[in-house]
Amino acid sequence: MNVNEHACALFKPHIKVPTAYKTRLNTLHDTKLSICSNFRSRRYFPSSASIRKERERHTQNPRYKRIIHPFSKFSMIENVVACIAWVLLLLSEAYIGTFSGPSFYKTGPRTTPLSDSVLLSLNLVLFADYCMRFAFGYTIEKVGTVVLEPASIVKHYLKTYCLFDGIPILNVFLFYILPLPPKVKLFIFQLHKLRLARMKTFFIDVELYLMQLRVHSTVRTVCAFAIIVGVFLHEWTCxxxxVNLGKCMYDLPLHRSWLHQYNYGRNASFQGHIAFEFKEDLPYWHSMWLYLVHFAVVAAFSYGCVPDDHYVQNSFERFIFSLILFTGMFVYVYTIAHVVQLLGTHKVSETKFDEIYFGLEDFMRLKQFPRDLQKRALKYYECKYQRKFFSKEKIFSYLSEHLRMEALLYSRRNLIARVNMFQGLSKSVIGCILGQLQYEIYLAGDVVLRTEDANDEGTYFIKYGTCGVCLPSGREIHHVEDGSHFGKNDSYVEGAQVHFLGSVVALEVSEVYRLEKKDIKHCCRVYPELVERLQRIKLDRSAFYSRMLATVQREEQVTEDIREQLRQGKILEKGLKRRDFGYF
Structure with a gap:
């Protein structure tokens, strides 16, 4: 660069410098109104790179500048506030609109300023939420996408919950602003029950919040049923x-009204137009008493356990209580269905085990198997599956190769820790060996390895249990226990072959793993480090087999000497004395 040239650090005149307000606004949009990493966003965007791309799509597109991302921090906080306001309004509007009496619907000076302030404040919160819904992006659960197009957002909200959210808010403001007759106000105020259409989205939000807190699925289900039953009883109570409040305000006769009789005594007169005894300034305790009375009535009818003397004569009241009964029956059926589903999925492996166990028991009884064989078969099945039946091969087939290897190493960690052959080997070598092992359970008295099985050249590993090594004569000379390994041939490595001449019999319930000769040869080709380990083991096994062979030869010699003395008639005379041979 020329030393005489001036490099100006000032902004050029045509460059528009953003104002501090706009800079703060852009920062707020990028940090608070755009996607952030949380429990909900991870369900759609599992990686940090995908979240970063989604943030760039939202912040760098000019069309989305006024759109609030559904997975933003602001969206989460606003959703929590809206849910709380919705629940409070759902409960308070129904209670206040029913048990505050006719004075609540009269025009002129208000007698319930506290309840009015609460209702207006909560409705203002939901009104703000209603306006922002036209700028909130939404998700499509089936395809796992987030929609941020302004036109699509408006169209989607108009087609779903726009009327159910807007009409109750508008009616509340009309209720307090316009000087309407009390009868009209009663009808307008009850339109708040349209908010019940939002129950589905409310349960979805509660489910997601509980999942984010890592609450167990059973607890989440119990919470959902508690909310359903509570809302059901509260709404029907109101x-x-x-019913009586409407009859009073619309000047309808209370003739044969069971509800009026239930509230004010069985000796009350119900002739003609009898006014409902709501006071102008209804005390709190009196309104709460009425609420509890009606709550008990609704609970009794929904359970179907109303006494016989509670006979309803009024047709409209019969219709109301029939709806309550049907709703209660629906809740029962829904609850039972979910409980059965929970029980069906809670202990699937135990249920499958019992099904096969009792099926095996019935089959052996039908075929008249010997009693001892039945006991051994049932004991084998119980020891092998530990009262939980599942297919390990099928479960592992759903995992990736790396996860399958990790799960295999962890599930057989006790075998790895006990077998000396595995000590010091790498995870890859151990995993290669474990992947070829065949699992089997042997009961007491079962023969694991026979002397006459010349073609059996496998190697056996004992995870737990005790097996006895017996000579061809049947004499037990050695025990192999937890962590031991044995086999009939060591020909999987180079060198002299030393044959295993004994048989192995399980002395108790033993869990044994078997490795075929071809499988261990494959592992040796893939991992040459295994060959050196096997050669050292072969030397130890050869020495052991040699001692065993010498023991067999001595036993045969002693046996032959005894037979010879018997033939010569010298068995009772002074002759060769048997020595106590030391066996291994």
Missing amino acids: VVGL
Whole structure:
């Protein structure tokens, strides 16, 4: 660069410098209104790179500048506030609109300023949420995508919950602003029950929040049922109380009204137009008493356990209580269905085990198997599956190769720790060997390896249990226990072959793994380091087999000497004395 040239650090005139307000606004949009890493976003964007790309799609597109991402921090906080306001309004509007009495619907000075303030404040919160819904992106669960197009967002909200959210808010403001007759106000105020259409989205949000807190699925299900039953009882309680209030305000006769009789005594007179005894300034304790009375009535009818003397004569009241009964029956059926589903998936392996266990028992009884064989078969099945039946091969087939290897190493960690042959080997070598092992359970008295099985050249590993090594004569000369390995041939490595001349019999329930000769040859080709380990083991096994062979020869010699003395008639005379041979 020329030393006489001036490099100006000032901004050029045509470059527009963003204002501090706009800079803060852009920062707020990028950090608070765009996607962030949380429990919900991870369900759609599992990696940090995908979250970063989604953030770039949202922040760098000019069309999305006024759109709030559904997985943003602001969206999460706003959703929690809206859910709380929705629940409080759902409960409070039904209660206040029913048990505050006719004075709540009269025009003029208000007698319930506290309840009015609460209702207006909560409705203002939901009104703000209603306006922001036109700028909130939404998700499509089936395809796992996030929609941020403004036109699509507006169209989607208008087609779903726009009317159910807007009409209750509009009616509340009309209720307090316009000087409407009390009868009209009663009808308008009850339109708040349209909010019940939002129950589905409310349960979805509660489910996601509980999942984020790592609450168990059973606890989540119990919470959902508690909310359903609570809302059901509360809403029907307020409807029952609304029946007499509506009759009073619309000047309808209370003739044969069982509800009025239930509230004010069985000796009350119900002739003609009898006014419902709501006071102008209804005390809190009196309104709560009415609420509890109606709550008990609704609970009794929904359970179907109303006493016989509670006979309803009014047709409209019969219709109301029939709806309550049907709703209660629906809740029962829904609850039982979910409980059965939970029980069906809670202990699937135990249920499958019992099914096969009792099926095996019935089969052997039908075929008249010997009693001892039945006991051994049932004991074998119980020891092998530990009262939990599942297919390990099928479960492992759903995992990746790396996860399969890790799961295999962990599930057989006790075998790795006990068998000396595996000590010091790398995970890859051990995994290669473990992947070829064949698992079997032997009961007491079962023969694991026979002397006459010349073609059996496998190697056996004992995870737990005790087996006895017996000579051809049947004499037990050695025990192999947890962590031991034995075999009939060591020909999988170079060198002289030393044959195993004994048989192995399980002395107790033993868990044994078998490795074929061809499999261990394959492992030796893939991992040459295994050959050196096997050669050292072969030397130790050869020495052991040599001692065993010498023992067999001495035993045969002693046996032959005894037979010879018997033939010569010298068995009772002074002759050769048997020595106590030391066996291994």
